[in-house]
Amino acid sequence: AAGVIQSPRHLIKEKRETATLKCYPIPRHDTVYWYQQGPGQDPQFLISFYEKMQSDKGSIPDRFSAQQFSDYHSELNMSSLELGDSALYFCASSLDTGELFFGEGSRLTVL
């Protein structure tokens, strides 16, 4: 069965650079979520989209933005990267209010 696809799996950036992460949800899932998991921390909710519109916002910094496109894939854009942005970024998708299915994550390292 198709799962949530995230790309890239690994990304290395310098401070103050920009990074973009992509997420392709499970087909027919209408909701996409972004989570950030720092080293030794639990996943923190960043933002979600329902039917291509932002539905909820968590602890997402102002330097970050995200959107969901007409094909339901989502992109998380991170600008002015800081060392503290180094983390595993998970995307998840769900159908209606069902369980969230997570991708394998994109590991961002900021040097």
Added chain:
Amino acid sequence: DQQVKQNSPSLSVQEGRISILNCDYTNSMFDYFLWYKKYPAEGPTFLISISSIKDKNEDGRFTVFLNKSAKHLSLHIVPSQPGDSAVYFCAASLISSGSARQLTFGSGTQLTVLP
């Protein structure tokens, strides 16, 4: 202030015995609880869930118990197998705007099942 707490960062259990993972929450508005299992370098995998209208949900070797008055839930794995060794995250959610469910995760418990 953490709304979902897993106070045991690690747990070791002998193969064949019962594993009990605990989770406490503070927000009484949470209406749905989930357990996720995570292997290194992989995303969390959904394991089992329970609605706040129930106090028990069972799926094979996995059973989740919910005690709403104590704001406590637990995951029982019987019998435990070495392949169950992973980090287990408790998560709680409530319906937010736009029908999207926002999950609040606990900090995880590393379960090690010893052969």
